[in-house]
Amino acid sequence: MTSVADLHRQSVVIDGCAPLIANAQGVLDYMAGGFTAVAATVSDNVEGALGTLRNIGRAQKLIRSAGDALTVIRSAGDIDAAKAAGKMGIILHFQGGDPIENRLDYIDAYKSMGVGMIQLTYNVKNRIGDGCEERTDAGLSRFGLDVIKRLNEARIVVDCSHTGYRTTMETIEASERPAVFSHAGVRAVHPSPRNILDDQIKAIAQSGGLVGANAYPPFVSGDKQPSLEQLIDHIKYIADLVGVDHIGLGLDYFDGQHPYSTDEEAQVFYNKFLESGEWSPASYPPPPYLYPKGIETPDKAANLTEALLRAGFDTKEVQKIIGGNWMRVFREVWGE
Secondary structure, three states: OOOHHHHHHHOOOEEOOOHHHHOHHHHHHHHHOOOOEEEEEOOOOOOHHHHHHHHHHHHHHHHHHOOOOEEEOOOHHHHHHHHHHOOEEEEEEEEOOHHHOOOOHHHHHHHHOOEEEEEOOOOOOOOOOOEOOOOOOOOOOHHHHHHHHHHHHHOOEEEOOOEOHHHHHHHHHHOOOOEEEEEEOEOOOOOOOOOEOHHHHHHHHHOOOEEEEOOOHHHHOOOOOOOHHHHHHHHHHHHHHHOHHHEEEOOOOOOOOOOOOOHHHHHHHHHHHHHHOOOOOOOOOOOOOOOOOOOOOHHHOHHHHHHHHHOOOOHHHHHHHHHHHHHHHHHHHHOO
């Protein structure tokens, strides 16, 4: 019988949202956790294209400096190759479409640089549409519709996370390829304004996409430190609603969480996002942020694999959740 450790080691493990990759210790912890590929946030929603170009350069420098340990991911086949070579793949990911500015051709430029997934908004309104923290919910702009079309043509995954309800529903309808919520919780399980509704989950599943289960503590439960079982409650809810083929991981480990930041550093990080208007106290309570017990940091990811088995998912279902479903979406959007 295959042990949990062997199952985790043999499986393709993908985190669809990994801003922690900006942290050197975070990179090591992801590698220690057996991740095959992670989606690193490289967008800069304040400085737009220029800031994003700097971030992409930093990510490429990180990959080069790691020698043979890291590799950039441009296709599903690259993830298979990374697994075979014992490397960890880096998927370049935007959390917000602001770096597109008002130029559709930037989408093609970003694709040529290796960007594989673009989230439309980050909580607030931009040229594309309304974010989920906005007062209004006006949906996609005309420019936003053009963005979806160009993302489809460029074969970049369309990410609806942090995006307003109407904007997500219109995006899913407009997209000719599977769309995703790279990292989201379920509103019916925990009523955070940032979590998504049942009809959003159903729509994303109908598109052929998935929801990446988000471990950011305030989206999991009302407890200061959620349990691993509370995170799995979100996964089980999605499985019951639309089937196990539409769940992935989008764990959302980040620099401002414990233990990567001191309490003082985390508070500075928090204040910056409150002042910018991108975070609201209703969705983002103050730090410290203690991730679910047992997977406090990404090096403990095998504990999630074990907990999924304990929750009643069989081996094949677990492999879909921890990476296989992401691979299916990537093959459909990026190709081999």
